[in-house]
Amino acid sequence: MDLRSLAARRTAVLAVEVPGWGRTRCALEQHVRTRGWRLADSPADADLLVVCGRPGARLTAAVEHVWGQLPGPRARAEVTTAEAVPAALDRATAELADGAAQRRDADGRPAEPDPGTTATATGDDGDGDGDMDMDMDMDMDDDSGDMDHGDMDHGDMDHGDMDHGDMDHGDMDMDMPMPGGIGLAGGGGDDQLADPDSLDLDVLHVPLGPVLPHWPAGLLLHTTLQGDLVVAARAEVLLPADGSPTDPPVHGTAAGRWDAVATLLALAGWDDAAVRAARVRDELLAGGQPPEADRLARRITRSRLLRWSLRGLGRLPEGDAHDRLRHWLAGTEQRRSTELSAVADLVTGLDLASARLVVASLDLDTADRVTVPVEAGS
Amino acid sequence: MTLQTMLLVAAALFSVGLYGAISQQVVVMVMMGLELMLNGVILAAAAFWWFLSPTPDGQVLLLVVITAMTVEMAMGFAVATLLHRSRQSDMTDMATDLSR
Amino acid sequence: MTVTEVSAGWVPLAAALLLAVAAAAASLEGALAARSAGQPLGSGLLTPVAETARLFGQRRRTTVAADLPLQRIGIAGLLTAALLMVAVVPFGRWTVADLTVGVVWFNAMDVLVWAAVWLAGWGPNSAHALVGGYRFLAQALSYELPLMFALTAPAVAAGSLRLGDVVAAQSGLWFVVWMPVAFAVFCAAVAGFSVWGPLGAPAGATTAGGVLVEAAGVDRWLLSAGRYALLTAGAAFGATAFLGGGHGPLLPAWLWLLVKTAALLAVLVALRRRLPVIRPEQLAAPAWLVALPLVLLQVLVVSVVVVVQA
């Protein structure tokens, strides 16, 4: 067995779900599992980028950006129906194994390093130019004054001569004293939650999604982080291109509930139960009646550690994250559509991990096309 | 490796630390200077212990120096946090009004 | 049974042995993962080999404005710390370094992991990686103090910090029998410094892989191998300090140590399948309010027993 075929046994696939193509993504996950492959955690981890559905312009830009972050050897595929998945995967595998093509691909890539924060990078923040995805939102106003040391006029304070004058958001030229064109993290502005530790930590603008494993399809959550605390958030959904999916939606069915369970458990770090939940989901989608569903549901409900870590998260009138998980497992979920504004509001004030768990626990149906961007924290 | 060479290295560490402790503006950087000075002290104490009088007492002295270092760090962090909270600064120059 | 220090020429062999046992652990993990995915158990056994082949064929990534030197130090640090940890563990009659303060040495090496993980998270200049690095430190502050006292218990019972003496003191009764709390805390701490299982939040899915998020190719291999190696080193130390080291009937001492290490390692790997990840901010309270007093009590009990016996 040569090295390449050995390596192909562990191909890591980064799945991008376009809103509405949940069925395709489920099929993809199933094929990845039965081939003994695995799902990638981040672009750096992935060999294969598979787009499920037809993304719109902004989502396409985000996918392109993520494509640039796959280390290579790499291959990509686009599938729009569940039936097309195996063939697409076979094609992509052949491309991965094609040494000459991979070398050409590597030669054609730019030599400069990729931007960081990759798992969250969007490539497009709505303002069209999209060349630097770090929000250069630097709150340079002097009255807020905690752009650390930047605005202090000390005699011999030689802080890389930050010149407020040529701080130009539009075109970031590289002769600024900021390596890689990334500015210093700014201090908190007036538009945010006061730092709960009153330490005035630096503020980072980190977009979560739209290409992020275990994340609602197409959701883009612009977060402002202080430390790892979300102090402000704004949610929007990146739309698919015109034309609707041919496969029936998964959301709202029994399979959809198990899909939500699998997502939440994967985020909670319980891989074993998450994979088993995904298997139940796939059997349901195939029209079967998985016998192990009840046992798995009991096992998940009984886990004390899981209850402890989900308890109190994302509290809505009808219960918290763990209550919702129990409802999914019992099949007693009331249909309810969470507004995007509610998402932004719920995650504000949480740390990154809790925020991710809360978003997963809401089981958003982004195919509903809620398109108006909504803000919280302002 | 002789007593003299070890003391020379210790003196160099101490002086570098002293430079930092005097010249730096930021509280935490001053603390790093102090740490470096104590680092030199540890080395010097170890040298004296080994080359002059290798008794258990010398080891106790070293233990005390290391303890002093941790105490200094803990208090330094606490004061820096307090300063930072109360006046949004971490510059020693800006804390001079403490002495008034 | 006396422990002799072998010459430095044996160090590569010790390193190879550590990596081999770590690879076995990764195989077991792969097999268990294959089983939960509904695949035959055997299909996952080759996981470490396949993953190694994949990662060695992959390009490394660099990110914009990364702090490369620090990142590389952090990435290499995990494996290095694991190697330095096992250096003091007596392998039957032999040991690489017979330090008089072996227990403290192990502790110091596990603190090096603090620096390594944080640097690996800091280096790539990526929000998720950085959060992962910070989470590790937050978690480390929770598990480190209980771990220190848990390590004190066998040292007190043996009346020595030298691992050879700790093993010799267990010729009658394994320490795990009368210091179960210390052993449990120790195992939890091993999971902690290996970023493993319930204490795996620094590399967890909530941050898309945390400290691993930007690593590709050899870098990712070093980090993953480092985690398994740390787990293995922790298991080897646990087998030595609590499970009687090389003591046992029939088999030679080195084989006993290997068996015990493998058993403890298998338990740690299997536990990961059963438990979700604990959020780091939730860990502090039980660690300081429950584990720390309990392990202090354990040390007190051990000390009283030692004084009474003397």
Place this chain on the structure above:
Amino acid sequence: MLTGIVFWVLAVVAVAAGVAVFRADSMARATYALAASFIAVGLVLLLVDLEFLGVITVLMMTMEMAVMGIYMIMFMGMNPALMPMDMVHGKRPALAVAIGTFVVLAAGALLVPWPTRRGAPAADLVTSLGEAIMESKMLVMMTVSPVLFATIVAALVLALPRGRYDRLGDDLRAGKAPR
């Protein structure tokens, strides 16, 4: 011979890392340079048979620097980018004082006629240290422990007037106060 080479390598590392602390262009590098300096000194202690103290130095200082790194970055507001920084006041006088100190100390080290070694190290240094602090030097330990305890309490009181959950309750969003 080998000991001599190792010593000189470690000495150079210790001093160079010490200098790097104040010359590095990022907080993380400065902090970990200091950690490297401490580790080098800890290893020098191993060379003179101070195994326990050497390892303890490595242990404590690595831990301390890991925590210190957080403080550095938290208070100094640096992202991982390498910012050239030079935040000093009175650089020249400081340099003069430092060099003066070094000259005096070095002269002392070289010129003072040090006495010859009295006594020999105990066979088991760790045990002898333990016996010293638990018997003849018990008073030192009895002083050190309350000092350490007082430090913990005092540092907490200073640094943590009220935690985030104290002031805001479980719902941190309530802290969305006007600034």
